[in-house]
Amino acid sequence: xxxxxxxxxxxxxxxxxxxxxxxxxxxxxxxxxxxxxxxxxxxxxxxxxxxxxxxxxxxxxxxxxxxxxxxxxxxxxxxxxxxxxxxxxxxxxxxxxxxxxxxxxxxxxxxxxxxxxxxxxxxxxxxxxxxxxxxxxxxxxxxxxxxxxxxxxxxxxxxxxxxxxxxxxxxxxxxxxxxxxxxxxxxxxxxxxxxxxxxxxxxxxxxxxxxxxxxxxxxxxxxxxxxxxxxxxxxxxxxxxxxxxxxxxxxxxxxxxxxxxxxxxxxxxxxxxxxxxxxxxxxxxxxxxxxxxxxxxxxxxxxxxxxxxxxxxxxxxxxxxxxxxxxxxxxxxxxxxxxxxxxxxxxxxxxxxxxxxxxxxxxxxxxxxxxxxxxxxxxxxxxxxxxxxxxxxxxxxxxxxxxxxxxxxxxxxxxxxxxxxxxxxxxxxxxxxxxxxxxxxxxxxxxxxxxxxxxxxxxxxxxxxxxxxxxxxxxxx
Numbered sequence: 001x002x003x004x005x006x007x008x009x010x011x012x013x014x015x016x017x018x019x020x021x022x023x024x025x026x027x028x029x030x031x032x033x034x035x036x037x038x039x040x041x042x043x044x045x046x047x048x049x050x051x052x053x054x055x056x057x058x059x060x061x062x063x064x065x066x067x068x069x070x071x072x073x074x075x076x077x078x079x080x081x082x083x084x085x086x087x088x089x090x091x092x093x094x095x096x097x098x099x100x101x102x103x104x105x106x107x108x109x110x111x112x113x114x115x116x117x118x119x120x121x122x123x124x125x126x127x128x129x130x131x132x133x134x135x136x137x138x139x140x141x142x143x144x145x146x147x148x149x150x151x152x153x154x155x156x157x158x159x160x161x162x163x164x165x166x167x168x169x170x171x172x173x174x175x176x177x178x179x180x181x182x183x184x185x186x187x188x189x190x191x192x193x194x195x196x197x198x199x200x201x202x203x204x205x206x207x208x209x210x211x212x213x214x215x216x217x218x219x220x221x222x223x224x225x226x227x228x229x230x231x232x233x234x235x236x237x238x239x240x241x242x243x244x245x246x247x248x249x250x251x252x253x254x255x256x257x258x259x260x261x262x263x264x265x266x267x268x269x270x271x272x273x274x275x276x277x278x279x280x281x282x283x284x285x286x287x288x289x290x291x292x293x294x295x296x297x298x299x300x301x302x303x304x305x306x307x308x309x310x311x312x313x314x315x316x317x318x319x320x321x322x323x324x325x326x327x328x329x330x331x332x333x334x335x336x337x338x339x340x341x342x343x344x345x346x347x348x349x350x351x352x353x354x355x356x357x358x359x360x361x362x363x364x365x366x367x368x369x370x371x372x373x374x375x376x377x378x379x380x381x382x383x384x385x386x387x388x389x390x391x392x393x394x395x396x397x398x399x400x401x402x403x404x405x406x407x408x409x410x411x412x413x414x415x416x417x418x419x420x421x422x423x424x425x426x427x428x429x430x431x432x433x434x435x436x437x438x439x440x441x442x443x444x445x446x447x448x449x450x451x452x453x454x455x456x457x458x459x460x461x462x463x464x465x466x467x468x469x470x471x472x473x474x475x476x477x
Contacts, residue, residue: 056163057237063158063212064167067151068174069205075178076198077106078292082179082299083186083313084194091191096428103296104425152390153405156397157215158235161462165331168394173324176386179295180317187310216246217402220253253402267400267407275399276408278456282340282392283416285449289347290442291385292420293427298378300428304435305357305374312375316382323383327390335461336391340453343388348446350380355439362436377439392416398460 081088081103089099151171159167178201186194213231220228228249232242267276294301302312331339354377360370392412400408430438 057235059213060158060235062208063235064155064171066205066208066212067155067171069201069208070151071171072174072178072181073198073201073205075175075180076182076201077178078175078295079179079182080186080191080194080198081106081296083183083309084191085297085300087191096432100425100428103428104292104421106296106424108421152393153397153409154215156394157217158213163332164398165336165394165461166328168397169324169328169331169390173328173386173390175390176320176324180320183298183313183317187313216249217253220249221402225250267404267411272400272404272408274456275395276411278452279392279396279399279408280412280415281452282395282449282457283412284419285445285452286344286347286389286392287416287420287423288442289446289449290351290381290423290427290439291389292424293438293442294378294381294385296424297427298382301354301378301431302375304431305354305361305378306371307375312378315375315379319379319383320386323386327387332461335459336394337453337457337459340388340391340457341450343384343391344446344450344453346380346384346387348443348450350377350384351439351443351446353377353380355436355443358435358439395457395460399458 081099085099085103088094088102089096094102152168155168155171156164182194182198185197189197213234214227216228216231216235219225219231225246229242229246232246233240236242236245266272298316299309299313302309327339354374357370357374357377360366360373366373396409396412397405427438
């Protein structure tokens with residue numbers, strides 16, 4: 001009996017702490033209209049009136065900035081090896097095989113992190129010198145495997161459906177900007193200095209985490225409904241009428257509990273097989289299409305093709321930025337599927353074009369023009385990826401309900417990162433085998449991705465999660 005009293009008192013204490021946390025969250029708004037209603041267990045505004053939900057508020061911007069710091073740091077890790085390859089190999093005396101291990105070990109870390117990324121976010125919310133070098137990059141990959149997935153999921157869950165695509169692609173655009181930052185700055189500073197500069201996004205993110213709310217969908221999933229409503233008010237504005245959105249989230253999460261125990265095997269139910277195969281297939285084929293090879297070793301590719309490494313890398317950075325901004329402006333207008341089709345087609349053609357340039361170079365058929373063809377091919381490739389590379393992660397956040405999203409994220413990211421590691425590790429060996437052949441292989445995988453997108457990927461623009469699920473269920477039937 002005393003044990004039952006203790007448990008009851010602990011539950012009361014936890015509930016009181018949650019209520020206090022909710023009230024503190026509300027007090028940050030500093031607006032007299034905010035009230036906490038203990039009777040109905042909800043949060044609302046006073047009698048002065050409600051306003052419609054805004055697609056953008058300062059808190060939403062701050063939350064998105066925090067997620068952007070994660071993806072910018074991820075981009076820094078990806079872009080680090082490209083401008084530093086020759087200097088690291090020279091300073092540390094690394095062979096091609098050793099540097100290939102260093103470059104690809106980021107993907108091994110990501111592979112491990114990706115395997116637990118979904119469940120982690122479900123549970124908690126969203127030689128000596130070469131050896132140390134590899135250990136550092138491995139740990140970077142581990143955190144990136146979790147955080148890159150987390151950033152997309154978090155932003156997709158805190159934004160409204162009207163701007164969900166735009167905000168998510170802007171956040172993932174920072175991955176390209178991070179890589180571009182490493183590429184440009186790495187052309188002028190020592191690789192050790194560059195590594196220190198790459199710590200800045202993580203430190204900034206750590207500070208911002210204290211000022212942003214938790215995902216409303218996750219709060220609903222774990223039964224913290226009072227904090228859910230407070231978080232929605234925090235995100236939508238202190239005068240926003242969040243009653244409909246809060247009810248919709250609660251009802252949606254509650255409906256999932258009636259038929260799911262949230263086990264890892266739930267993701268293999270009939271209604272989830274099609275989206276799982278679709279997202280995993282797109283991620284795998286995109287990675288087999290060579291993105292990690294060009295992201296990690298683009299400097300070496302330019303040199304092999306007879307192009308200035310510095311000129312090529314800086315132009316790539318500029319191209320990624322321009323195309324990425326273009327994609328962010330178009331995604332909520334044209335939709336996910338058209339952009340992914342254009343991106344896949346661009347990756348296919350640009351890989352083929354790069355392969356042709358090496359073919360011409362190998363046979364000395366057009367010595368003056370083959371470097372230009374290679375230059376155009378790599379630029380087109382990186383631009384095409386900037387346009388649609390983020391979309392598989394966006395689809396991952398949109399196609400799966402919250403009860404299986406963690407399992408789906410772990411499986412899809414695990415498969416994507418494994419194939420990404422294969423490409424990153426073996427690329428330096430394969431390009432010595434046949435520069436032409438490897439890019440033709442990349443082109444073939446990108447073409448397969450185009451076919452998969454055209455036949456399997458649904459359009460999710462401007463649709464609620466319930467509408468998306470209904471269309472998928474109908475297709476599965």
